[in-house]
Amino acid sequence: MTTTETPPESPTFADLGLVDTLVDRLATLGYETPTPIQARAIPTLLEGKDVVGLAQTGTGKTAAFALPILQKIDPANTKTQAIVLAPTRELALQVCEAITAYATNIPGIRVLPVYGGQGYGFQLSGLQKGAHIVVGTPGRVIDHLERGSLDLTSLEYLVLDEADEMLNMGFAEDVERILADTPEYKQVALFSATMPKQIRSLAKKYLHDPVDIATPKATTSTATVRQRWIQVSHHHKLDALTRLLEVETGDGMLVFVRTKSATEELADKLRGRGYAAAALNGDLVQAQRERTVAQLKSGAIDLIVATDVAARGLDVDRITHVVNYDIPHDTEAYVHRIGRTGRAGRTGEAILFVTPRERRMLSAIEKVSGRPVEEMSVPTAEEVNERRAGRFAQAITSSMGSPSFHAFRSLVEEYASENDVSMTDVAAALAVMSQSDKEFFLRPDPPKAPPRARDFEPRAKPAGFGRSDRLPAEGAAVYRVSVGKRHKIGPSAIVGALANEGSLKRSDFGKITIGQDHSLVELPADLPPAVFEALANTRISGKLIDLQPDSGPPIRRTREDRKPYKKSHENRAYPSKAPDTKKPYKKKASATDTSASAPGGRKPRHK
Numbered sequence: 245m246t247t248t249e250t251p252p253e254s255p256t257f258a259d260l261g262l263v264d265t266l267v268d269r270l271a272t273l274g275y276e277t278p279t280p281i282q283a284r285a286i287p288t289l290l291e292g293k294d295v296v297g298l299a300q301t302g303t304g305k306t307a308a309f310a311l312p313i314l315q316k317i318d319p320a321n322t323k324t325q326a327i328v329l330a331p332t333r334e335l336a337l338q339v340c341e342a343i344t345a346y347a348t349n350i351p352g353i354r355v356l357p358v359y360g361g362q363g364y365g366f367q368l369s370g371l372q373k374g375a376h377i378v379v380g381t382p383g384r385v386i387d388h389l390e391r392g393s394l395d396l397t398s399l400e401y402l403v404l405d406e407a408d409e410m411l412n413m414g415f416a417e418d419v420e421r422i423l424a425d426t427p428e429y430k431q432v433a434l435f436s437a438t439m440p441k442q443i444r445s446l447a448k449k450y451l452h453d454p455v456d457i458a459t460p461k462a463t464t465s466t467a468t469v470r471q472r473w474i475q476v477s478h479h480h481k482l483d484a485l486t487r488l489l490e491v492e493t494g495d496g497m498l499v500f501v502r503t504k505s506a507t508e509e510l511a512d513k514l515r516g517r518g519y520a521a522a523a524l525n526g527d528l529v530q531a532q533r534e535r536t537v538a539q540l541k542s543g544a545i546d547l548i549v550a551t552d553v554a555a556r557g558l559d560v561d562r563i564t565h566v567v568n569y570d571i572p573h574d575t576e577a578y579v580h581r582i583g584r585t586g587r588a589g590r591t592g593e594a595i596l597f598v599t600p601r602e603r604r605m606l607s608a609i610e611k612v613s614g615r616p617v618e619e620m621s622v623p624t625a626e627e628v629n630e631r632r633a634g635r636f637a638q639a640i641t642s643s644m645g646s647p648s649f650h651a652f653r654s655l656v657e658e659y660a661s662e663n664d665v666s667m668t669d670v671a672a673a674l675a676v677m678s679q680s681d682k683e684f685f686l687r688p689d690p691p692k693a694p695p696r697a698r699d700f701e702p703r704a705k706p707a708g709f710g711r712s713d714r715l716p717a718e719g720a721a722v723y724r725v726s727v728g729k730r731h732k733i734g735p736s737a738i739v740g741a742l743a744n745e746g747s748l749k750r751s752d753f754g755k756i757t758i759g760q761d762h763s764l765v766e767l768p769a770d771l772p773p774a775v776f777e778a779l780a781n782t783r784i785s786g787k788l789i790d791l792q793p794d795s796g797p798p799i800r801r802t803r804e805d806r807k808p809y810k811k812s813h814e815n816r817a818y819p820s821k822a823p824d825t826k827k828p829y830k831k832k833a834s835a836t837d838t839s840a841s842a843p844g845g846r847k848p849r850h851k
Contacts, residue, residue, distance in 0.1 A: 255277075255278060255283055256277065256278075257270050257275065257277075257278055257282075260278060260282070260283065260286040260287050260290075261286070261287055261290045262286065262290075262311055262315060263315055265349045265350060266311055266314060266315060266346065266349075266350075268349065269345075269346060269348055269349045270307075270311075270346070272529070272530075273345060273346075273526050273553075274526060274528075274530065274533060274553070274554065275307070278304070279304035279308075281297060281299045281304055281305050281308045281457065282304050282305075282307055282308045282311075284457045285297055285305070285308035285309065285312075285433070285457055286308055286311055286312055288455045288457070289308075289309065289312035289313075289431070289433060290312045290315065290316070292431060293431075293453070293454070293455050294431060294432045294433065294434075294451040294452055294453065294454035294455070295309075295432075295433045295434070295454055295455050295457060296434050296436075296439075296447050296451065296454045296455070296456050296457070297433065297434065297435040297436070297457045297458075298435075298436060298437070298438075298439055298456075298457065298458040299435055299436075299437070299457075299458075305405070305435050306338070306339050306342045306343070306405075307342070307346065308435075309328075309403045309405075309433045309435070310339075310342060310343045310346055311346060313326045313343075313377065313401050313403075314343070314346055314347050314350060314353065316400075316401070317353070317376055317377070317400075317401075319350065319351065319352035319353055319376065320352070321376075321398070322373075322374030322376070323374065323395065323397075323398040324371075324374075324375055324376065324377075324378050324394065324395060324396060324398065324399060325376055325377070325398060325399065325400050325401065326376065326377045326378070326399070326400065326401035326402070326403070327377070327378045327379075327380070327385070327396065327399060327401075327402055327403070327422075327426075328343075328377070328378070328379040328380075328402075328403040328405055329380065329381070329382055329385065329402075329403065329404050329405065329410065329419065329422065330379065330380070330381060330405045330406065330410075331381065331382075331405075331406050331409040331410040331413050331415065331743070331750075332381065332409075332413075332743060332744070332747060332748075332749060333359040333360065333361055333362075333381060333744070333747045334747060335405065335406065336357050336358075336359045336379050336380055336381055337357055337359070339379050339405060340355055340356070340357040340379040343355045343377060343379065345526070353376055353377070354370070354373065354374060354375050354376050354377075355375065355376070355377045355378075355379065356370040356371065356375035356377070356378050356379070357379050357380065358371075358378055358379070358380030358381070358384050358385055358388060358394075359380055359381045359384050359744070360381055360383050360384045360744045360745040360782075361744075361745050361746070361747065361778045367384075367388070367393075368393055371388065371393050371394055372393075378394065381744050382410065382415040382418035382419055382421075382422060382744070383415075383418060383740065383741075383744045383745075384744070385418075385422055386418055386421055386422060389421075389422070389425055396422075396425050396426050396427070397427065398427075399426050399427055399430055400427075400430055400431065401430065401431050401432075401433075402423075402426060402430055402431070402432045402433070403432075403433045403434075403435070404419065404432075404433070404434045404435065404436075404446075405435050406435065406436065406437065407419075407434050407435065407436040407443055407446070408436040408437055408438045408439075408440060408443055409437070409750055411440075411442055411443065411446075412750050413736075413739050413740055413743045413744075413750055414735070414736025414737060414738075414739045414740035415740055416442070416736075418740070419446070423450050432450060432451050432454075434446070434447055434451065434454070468586040468590065468591050468592060469566075469582050469585060469586035469591070469592040469593070469594050470591070470592070470593050470594065470618070471582065471594045471596070471613060471615075471617045471618065472593070472594070472595050472596070472617065472618045472619070472620045473595070473596040473597075473598050473606065473617050473618070473619055473620070474595065474596070474597055474598065474619075474620055474621065474622055475598050475599070475600065475603070475619075476597050476598070476599065476622060477599055477600070477770060478599055478770075480622075481569060481597055482510070482513055483622075484597065484622045485499070485514075485567065485569065485597075486514075486517055486519075487622055487623040487627075487628055488567070488595065488622075488623065489519060489547075490623070490628045490631055490632065491623040491627055491628060491631055492565060492593065494564035494565045494593065495546070495562045495563070495564045496540055496543075496546055496547075496548075496560060496562035496563045496564060496565075497546060497547050497548075497563070497564070497565040497566075497567060498548050498550060498555065498558070498563050498565070498566050498567070498581075498584050498585070499547065499548070499549045499550070499566075499567045499569050500550060500551070500552065500555070500566070500567070500568050500569060500570065500572070500581050501549060501550075501551065501569050501570045502551065502570040502573075503551065504525035504526055504527055504551060504554075506549075506551075506570070507523035507524060507525045507549045507550060507551060507554070508523045508525070510523075510549045510569065511523040511547075511549045514547060514549070519546070519547055520544070520545040520546050520547060521545060521546075521547035521548070521549060522536045522539065522540075522545050522547070522548055522549070523536075523548075523549050523550070524536055524537075524548050524549065524550040524551075524554045524555065524558075525550065525551050525553075525554045526551065526553050526554055528554070533554070536548065537558065537560065540560050540562060540563075541560050541561075541562060543562065549569075552572070552577050552580065552581065555581070555584060558584055559584075560584075561590070563584055563585045563592070564585060564591075564592060564593060565585065565592070565593045565594075565595065566581055566582050566584050566585045566592065566593070566594045566595070567594075567595045567596075567597070568581060568582075568594070568595065568596040568597060569597055570597070571596065571597065571598060571599075571602045571605055575608050575609055575611070575612040578596075578609050578612070579612060581594075582594035595620075596609070596617065599719075599768075599770070600719025600720075600768060600769065600770060601719055601720075601751070601752055601768035601770070602751070603719060604751050605751070625687060625688050626688070636675075656670050656671075656674075719768060719769055719770075720754050720766045720767060720768060720769055721766070721767065721768070721769035721793060721794075722764050722765070722766055722793070722794040723764070723765050723766075723767050723771075723791055723792065723793055723794055724762055724763070724764060724765075724790075724791070724792050724793070724794040724795075725738060725742075725762060725763050725765060725784075725789040725790065725791055726761070726762050726787065726788065726789055726790040727762065727763060727784045727785060727787050727789055728758055728759045728760050728761045728762050728763050729758055729759065729760050730760055730761055731784065731785040731787055732785060733758070733763075733784055733785055734758065735756040735758065737784050737785075738756060738763060738765060738784065738789075739753055739756070741779075741782055741783075741784050741789065742765070742767075742779065742782075742789075742791070745778055745779055745782045746775045746778050746779045746782070746791075747775070747778065748767070748775070752767055752768055753765065753766065753767065754766025754767070764794055775791075776791060779791050
């Protein structure tokens with residue numbers, strides 16, 4: 245593989261060879277300068293070369309492969325000309341949304357997401373109308389190939405996004421199956437966060453003389469930023485954030501979420517609770533963005549809820565706190581986020597919200613940070629009430645210096661004299677008036693329930709099942725699926741089905757134990773109902789998986805319960821060999837078959 249050299253200086257998007265239509269659209273979206281992966285991959289892909297990119301999520305790789313495809317695609321040709329394979333439904337939707345945003349100024353371009361968990365009607369309709377670019381998960385793409393609803397005979401561009409994650413989730417055979425259905429002459433881009441041997445082997449087999457591109461690793465976070473984390477469930481994040489706002493001492497705060505819609509939703513909720521907050525996302529025009537940043541700088545607002553892309557290049561001295569409301573997808577994004585505070589030698593605070601299923605990201609974050617991230621608890625009601633009482637006292641002291649203080653004092657003295665009440669009672673009544681019927685103090689937090697015995701006591705190990713005595717990881721629980729060895733499945737089949745149809749990530753899976761008729765899977769203990777609904781009709785090897793929380797080991801009969809086995813030789817014949825009644829096994833064609841009868845295989849040189 246050849247390797248590109250680092251450009252001597254940061255180019256502009258126009259310098260990369262993109263047409264004015266795309267450059268103007270990027271400027272509208274707030275893109276100023278290309279990221280390292282964009283600066284290297286875009287010119288290479290525009291030249292028609294294959295690319296192997298080593299890049300994390302959040303480095304701008306979607307634009308790196310999407311922009312060259314949009315520039316080279318033919319809108320007049322309604323056949324599918326490009327396909328992007330992604331490991332999960334969430335990533336497929338994100339990529340599809342990004343490509344659609346980039347293509348706004350290109351008339352006639354149709355981008356279609358294809359993934360499990362969604363009905364076939366919308367997808368079939370979109371494919372019949374003609375989708376220039378299909379973004380999908382491997383399982384559902386194969387479904388459409390077998391139905392004949394997806395035609396890849398005119399494919400010119402193929403992208404494997406997060407290839408290592410795809411293989412880790414058990415999609416290796418599916419990816420090979422799809423590649424085997426694609427034309428020999430096509431341009432391929434493979435992006436992966438790591439480069440194990442399996443990825444290298446895939447690139448060697450299906451890519452022709454690819455250009456190897458690696459982005460620089462994220463730099464360690466600044467030592468002037470104090471880093472802390474809180475374990476909090478998704479449903480309690482808003483309450484945890486508002487308590488932090490009451491207890492933490494600081495100036496401006498930047499709150500990071502994953503999606504554009506989440507910025508508006510959270511900002512609205514914070515404004516409803518009395519905080520001066522605004523959203524910052526890619527949908528804002530440049531004038532709105534500049535106005536929002538100016539309000540933060542002047543102190544007109546104290547809170548900005550932003551996405552990673554929208555906060556790129558944001559430098560405001562008032563930002564003393566960065567809150568990762570949604571945990572970033574990778575460590576590089578985390579470093580960029582907390583870099584918004586503690587700048588130019590100033591101190592800053594970075595707080596990370598972590599749900600139980602996201603605990604594994606902490607070790608990676610601590611590794612890139614170079615030091616432990618300090619654990620903290622959600623502020624208690626007593627702490628919040630103490631701060632409120634302190635601010636109330638400060639407000640009284642400040643009000644005594646007001647020019648209108650003496651006028652109101654005379655009115656209070658007159659009222660107290662006429663109604664024979666103390667000045668203390670009048671002051672308390674005025675404080676109640678200022679609250680507008682809102683409770684001043686939080687109610688005490690309810691006592692935490694003790695953990696159930698099953699949360700920390702291992703179940704008995706059933707004989708012959710091969711189940712481990714170890715406990716599930718913290719925040720995880722054991723679930724049962726109704727497929728096992730009898731159905732000729734392995735862990736990769738379970739991971740693939742649950743991840744694809746249930747929108748689960750690789751990090752959500754723990755130990756998987758395959759039994760004879762069923763299997764046990766460690767998953768997050770707080771799986772939402774939507775996951776069970778999405779998996780209700782999911783099958784593996786033709787059998788419904790019926791995902792359910794595991795209630796314990798199966799009841800087994802003891803030796804005393806079993807009927808004695810009676811040997812009888814008088815009236816029983818024992819043939820030397822039972823007749824073979826099984827049908828001969830017909831070997832299926834391998835997806836990796838590279839013979840002349842199978843399309844795909846290693847691609848010859850480009851035309």
